[in-house]
Amino acid sequence: MKILRGSTQTGSRQNAAVLFSERSRGQLAREAIDTGSIYPFTGATGTQRHWLKGEFAYLAPVAQSTVLNRWNVKHDVVTEDALVAGLDAYGTLFVAGAGALAEGTVAALGQWLATPDRRLVVSGRTNLPVTMLGLASIKAVTPEGFTGWRWTPNAPSREDDPWGDVLVTGAGGYRVQRVAAAPGSRVLADLWDFGEGASGPAATSARRIGAGVVQTDRTLYLANDPFELLGAALQAHISVESIRGWQDPLHWADAIAARLWQILRPWDPELASLRLRTFGSHRGVLSLRHDVDASDDLSILEFEAANLVPATYHVLDPVISADATTHDQAHKWVRETAGYEFLEVGLHNDSERLEYVTGTGLYDHVRATEARLGIAVTNCGRHSRFHAHPETLDAMDYLYDNSPHTLGMCSFSFFGMIEYGHPGGFGPIEEALLTYSTDTSRTIATSGFWFPFHPVLTTVDEYKVLRGWDVTHEYDADYDLVDAILAGFRPRPTASGSPVQPRTPPWDFVERHAPADAPGTPENGVYTIQYHPLYS
DSSP: OOOOSSOSOOSSOOSEEEEEOHHHHHHHHHHHHHHTOEEEEEOTTSOEEEEEOGGGGOOHHHHHHHHHHHTTBOEEEEEHHHHHHTGGGOSEEEEEEEOOOOHHHHHHHHHHHTSTTOEEEEEEEEOSOGGGGTEEEEEEEOOSSOEEEEEOTTSOOOTTOTTTTEEEEEOTTOOEEEEEEOTTOEEEEEEEEOOTTOOSTTOTTOEEEEEEEEEOSSEEEESSOHHHHHHHHHTTSSOOHHHHHHSOTTTHHHHHHHHHHHHHHHHOHHHHHSBOOTTTTSSEEEEEEEEOTTOOOOHHHHHHHHTTOOEEEEEOOTTTTTTTOOHHHHHHHHHHHTTOTTEEEEEOOBOSBGGGTSTTHHHHHHHHHHHHHTOOOOBBOOBSOEEEETHHHHHHHHHHHHOTTOOBOOOSSSOEEEESOOTTOSSBOOGGGOSEEOOTTTOSOTTOOOSOBOOEEEBSSOEEEOSSBBOOOEESOOHHHHHHHHHOOOOSOOOOSSOOOOOSOOTTHHHHHOOTTOOSSOSSEEEEEEEOTTTO
């Protein structure tokens, strides 16, 4: 097992911790082997990797850490041994999807929880005693489809809450826990199975499973695992198109983070008080990205240079992407941005052919482009929409290991997915090979979560958090869509029957759409808007 980030304690500890359980990860790997949920392939280094499919990937701990970052909550990510050795330093613990904790860990958590003012948040699989979690009973069951919470009158709520009384929080077919609350516990939400292919919360196949969110004075238990769902959605481990279809396609995952924060903030005041605001007094940051492609029009660059507007310009390689740009165009953008320290050049890495997103192809692409354009590629933004799962993750891993100055990419915003094998081999990708595609008629911000995250490699033998960052983005957004992205208020997609027409730029959007108590999305967002000078 190998974890590259956040696996050990160094320096001063935080008040909160996220637990990574190697015992639980190992148990999931064994279950994957027993059920045939393994995909073997040869990685970029020439060694064979045995990928863990579906619910066995154990993506929850890293997603949980990402959500805490979004809440501005400083925290540690610790192993079981590190946790037990320094348990008394923490006031709040998050334990997601850990169904095989060691007996010593379980005993230590019980003793730790006996001290007043400590809080334990547990989700999904667990072998903690039901009495510790405020439950009367617990039993694993497999739902037909996606699962979610239907709020009860006990749930913290607000009159202007835009998300309604139902929220999808569990991946389709992932095992959940059928639980009953013990006397004295509060059920904040019931857990519902919305059925396979359900089009909304009113689907006739929807059925109640049991209690969904159970709260005591010191524990919060989530009967499905929203963090495993978020981890899977962020890196295209699953298709979330059906969720985006009947929840907000822009902010569906943000809604999970926002609603959980509404629960945690009054229940755990100490957690809410010890926050480091990433962007100071601002609620987030707006990042502008330009994919220049075949354009010669410098109008956007000239405006941003004159007005000191930071932006990133992604340039195609004129050799690899010869059908979409030219040598003169690519070098023109590199030359024109060079004089401004706040204008950055990145690589618009081509994914039109599988050879550029699998094996060593991504790394080779980056290094060849650096030599041809005379730049150091610190970030990439994918050109075209194709993605091979999990081979592209393996290629990203190889890139980050061998190109230390490359810091991140934008790989998972939208894609045509080729999953677990590509029978057509390398070369141009045929639509017939696709497992699923992002529905771009609504928005391409597939994950619905506007904050950088680290993808994870999960194989039988290895758990590796990639060094580089990834992030979602929106594509050639008109002003109305920018409003919706920054505001986070729209709970359902609108269908006017005709395209929204751009209107006067809303320079006062901060005052009009983001009051200090805006409930629709959590603070600390990183909103990336991509524009093509060719179409502007």
